[in-house]
Amino acid sequence: MPAEPTTPKGRRTRDHLVNAGRAVFARNGYVDARMSDVAEEADISMGGLYRYFKNKEDLFAQVIEDLHQRLYDASVARDHDFRTDPHGALIEANRGYLSLYNENRDVMRAFIQAAHVEDRFQQIWRHMRERHVDRFTAALEKVHGITQVAGTNARLATESMACMVEQSAYVWFAKAEDHLSAVDVDTAARLVAHTWHRTFFTD
Template sequence: MSAKPTTPKGLRTRQSIVEAGRTVFDRDGFVNARMGDIAEQAGLSMGGLYRYFANKDDVFEAVIADVHEDLFRASVSRDHDFVTEPFEALLQANRGYLQVYYDYRDVMRAFMEAAHVDRRFRDFWWSMRTRHIDRFLRVLEKSGTTGAGASAAESRLVAESLACMVEQSAYVWFAQDELHGAGVDVDEAAHVVTRIWHRSFFQNMEP
């Protein structure tokens, strides 16, 4: 990847390229997107674009990095404690994740496409989901809840399975909404997946 600019103008130009790339990847997907389309969307020459990014993979990585940070920041509970209000805490975290996923549903569809054809993005996807799971397990440990499994290893497996459930549900409901047919409201989706999380880890506590 090309070196990141250090001047305010350079940083603004780079961000405008990332935003242009998001538009192109939203529209065309990962495989069909072209650097020429990104340059045109950003209002730059090809030479100007290549000053900041070596290829479309580098642009896409920057796009996904921004989306991942938004997903990670949104999928926390700031208003509820997992010890005293586990259902509400899970609901706020799941709703935040699903809302951002919905907002970026087209680029997330492109991301899944990229993860299936390019190891670079497969590894990026893996690191993203692992980061979310690790954070949840730290919160779980801090709350003193053992969860459905009797050991840390079993709790990780449960958390991984639930993370897969949320991620795939978001992909089907939002990224593939045309195939799914029936629109799914983000609030409804959050309540559905939260009930499953809650029963798996806090089954002896009423929401």
């Protein structure tokens, strides 16, 4: 991958290209997107585009890296204390994740498509999930002393919950046109948080 830009102008150009790429991937999907489409969207020459990204895989990886960090930051409860109000904290954290996922559902649909055709994106997808799982597992043990769920490691239970949220978000938002009825973010957050809470805080 080309070196990171070192000047403010270079960083602004790179950000502009990432935004253009995000629009193209959201519109066309990963497989059908072309670097020429991104160059046209960004109003830049192909040579200018390739100075920053060597191919569409590298460009999409940057789009997803940016979105991944935003999803990670969004899925934190700030108004509800996980120690004293775990149910409220779970609703808030899931609402943050699902809301941002819904806003970026076209990019996330392209990401799932990419993960099925490129090993690199399979690895990114796994890393994204593992960051969330590691953070929650650590908080669960630190705040509530929970290390086992249903006779097994709490991390495995957390992973199952994370997979549930991923798939629910994909079905309800990324593939909303195939769903029988629209699901709003608040309803989605309450449903998945209820399952999280029953898994970890009820016998």
